[in-house]
Amino acid sequence: MMRRLAAVFAMLLCCGIAHAIDPLQFKDREQEVRFQNLTKQLRCLVCQNQDLADSDADLAKDLRKQVFDMMQAGKSDAEIKQYLVARYNDFVLYDPPLKAGTVLLWFTPGVLLLVGAGVLVHILRKRARPAAAELDPGEDW
């Protein structure tokens, strides 16, 4: 009985996996790896914190199929990304490109870090100064 249950459970598990993975016929292992890498860099528009490789949304399936078809047609990763950006904005890319509109996004963290470091150095120096004065043997009290 237990064994039969376990077998049914295992079958159910397999069903789930078979559903999540589209039946795409890759030419070779290399193409499959390329597909996985590319879809991991693309965002699912429906569940926006998931990548295209991960998402089970209906639109994500369609977009995966589109990416796959374009790959079969010999398009490069850059061309496929360009195709999606033209329709869905830079938002589909997990890595936003560096351009005028994204300068703040790219550099603010670095600038803030530098400002923080500057403030820290400033405070430490200020603290160190009176201490050094205390140690100065020539100091008059």
Added chain:
Amino acid sequence: MISRLLPLLVFAALVGLLLFGIEWNKHHEMTEVPSPLIGKPAPEFTLPLLYDSTKSVSRKDLLGKPYLLNVFGSWCPTCQFEHPILTAQIKPLGLKLVGLDWKDQPEDAKRWLAQFGNPYDAVITDQDGRAGIDFGVYMAPESFLVDAQGMIRYKRIGMFTPETIKSELLPKIAELSRPATTP
């Protein structure tokens, strides 16, 4: 003196930033992805008519008159909410209404329109969703205002409400007589 005030100023700036964030979120839908197609020609499509699948409508067929392309589906609950607004408030505007039945079974769409009424001047079907991808559709309902030259002038993501018709759609319709400008 200034070094004493500085932490307070930084704190005040931070509070200001957070308040701005709260205010901003009230008026902006965070999941909304602005379309890069606004101010650009509508993508090419040739799609069968829902009520006569032997005939099809293409982008070219629709040139010459502005129209509102409304993406819907019988599977889409929000479309049911938008439907009476579409019928009562957008249809009377006199704009040509084209329904794009997106990723749907024609039989289901016909049943849906029979049940709720058909406000569209034409309904085209995009069963596999390819045309939807070309339009950058990622949810339903979505609507595209296309001018007589075939340029996309405005996109609404999500349903129209009486407020958004007034604040967004009507001004965009009024602008139709002017040539498209890229934002």
